[in-house]
Amino acid sequence: MRDKDSVFEKTYRDYLSRIAGMDVRSVAEPLGGRVEGAGIRIPLFGEFYTISKNGIADVNGKQPHLDVCVILSKYLLLCPSAEPRGSDWASYRDLKDSGPLTVFFSHDVEQAIAEHFRGKLAALKEACENIGGYRPDMDVSHDLSMQFDALPRVPLLLIFNDADDEFPARASVLFERRSESYLDPESLAMAGRLLFTYLKRAAKFEILTVS
Numbered sequence: 001m002r003d004k005d006s007v008f009e010k011t012y013r014d015y016l017s018r019i020a021g022m023d024v025r026s027v028a029e030p031l032g033g034r035v036e037g038a039g040i041r042i043p044l045f046g047e048f049y050t051i052s053k054n055g056i057a058d059v060n061g062k063q064p065h066l067d068v069c070v071i072l073s074k075y076l077l078l079c080p081s082a083e084p085r086g087s088d089w090a091s092y093r094d095l096k097d098s099g100p101l102t103v104f105f106s107h108d109v110e111q112a113i114a115e116h117f118r119g120k121l122a123a124l125k126e127a128c129e130n131i132g133g134y135r136p137d138m139d140v141s142h143d144l145s146m147q148f149d150a151l152p153r154v155p156l157l158l159i160f161n162d163a164d165d166e167f168p169a170r171a172s173v174l175f176e177r178r179s180e181s182y183l184d185p186e187s188l189a190m191a192g193r194l195l196f197t198y199l200k201r202a203a204k205f206e207i208l209t210v211s
Contacts, residue, residue: 008066015073020053027079032152046132067190074187086177098185109192110171118169121162130202150191154179
């Protein structure tokens with residue numbers, strides 16, 4: 001555990017040193033954040049965090065866990081110089097450079113959601129709404145489709161079909177294609193995993209705490 005913590009601390013400090021070399025307030029508007037003191041405030045799945053050269057903190061002033069720190073740091077550091085195009089939805093495997101993590105994403109995100117919520121469609125719908133999910137502005141013929149604002153410029157689309165007599169439960173998590181300009185493949189995979197974690201936490205049929 002100590003080695004893991006030291007690796008995290010080194011990674012975290014490296015991100016902060018890189019953030020210290022930029023004017024974070026200048027990327028607030030392009031990233032959909034809000035200037036707050038010497039840093040910016042950005043929502044991640046509806047939970048607000050402040051990012052500055054001094055660190056990343058939640059609304060209680062506490063440092064969030066690794067995945068959140070990585071995603072928010074990369075969101076700042078990779079801010080594109082111009083607004084990217086590509087509002088069409090794409091699967092994770094169709095995003096650039098996602099190859100090494102496609103198996104992880106399929107197993108730990110999509111299959112995990114499908115198996116966890118198999119036969120619990122109503123609970124999944126309620127969990128989605130509890131973490132800010134909303135109906136997408138499109139016609140999708142599935143048992144459930146919900147859109148989430150993972151980050152202001154990185155929406156996700158969850159498509160779920162429950163199990164029936166012929167087919168097992170299936171879930172797909174899609175990204176707008178321009179998301180690959182805001183986050184690298186690892187961070188996008190982490191965002192998908194966070195979606196599953198938050199859905200489990202919000203589900204009424206079990207109690208789960210997220211460290």
